[in-house]
Amino acid sequence: MDHLFDGIARYQTAVHPSNAPLFEELSGGQKPDVFFIACSDSRVDPSLITQQLPGQLFIARNAGNIVPSATTQDLNPDGVSAALEYAVEVLDVGNIVVCGHSDCGAMKAALAPESLTGTTYLRAWIDHARDAVESASDDVDIVIRRNVLLQLENLQTYRFVAERVREGRLKLHGWVYDIASGHVAIHNGETFE
Ligand SMILES: [Zn+2]
DSSP states (O other): OOHHHHHHHHHHIIIIIHHHHHHHHTTTTTOOSSSEEEETTTTOHHHHHOOOOSSSSEEEETSOOOOOGGSSSSSOOHHHHHHHHHHIIOOOOSEEEEEEEEEEEEHHHHOOOOGGGGOSHHHHHHHHGGOOOTTOOHHHHHHHHHHHHHHHHHHSSSHHHHHHHHSSSSEEEEEEOOOOOOEEEESSSSSSS
16 A cells, blocks of 8 residues: 555645646536546546546446446435436536446456356446347457447436437447557447547
């Protein structure tokens, strides 16, 4: 953990003071325009890959950049649906990005559910990506892309999302980040490019 404490010390003595006006402005509240849903994977950093500053992205991260459909949330809402509701209903963001990534362990697990035997929460969670898998012989890169599109569909099962999308007040975006090259493939409505 020492490298984390060293980092905090450097942040407090060098980084935070050099951005003092920004943090002074942000200390009174936030007004991000983008809700960014990404994987928990340590190699995927939304603010880094989009070069955004604190205050610009409202972020939810979980294994597999998953958004369970609204029908699963009535009894026990999870962190994604709560963050989604806050982003849309309170912060009134104009954009939601679902960002998958190469070499995603969660999507490999979706392809090989037997690898999750013995897990409880993880197995139930990855099950929300089940429809991204058509066959056990699928290419993982294809499953990663299908999963992004599946989660964009799931987003629209939330009434407050569907309404705003219909009215043109909210745009949904599907991305896949490639760790090796840094390339971000963006879905254009038909394909990722
Ligand atoms: Zn992942």
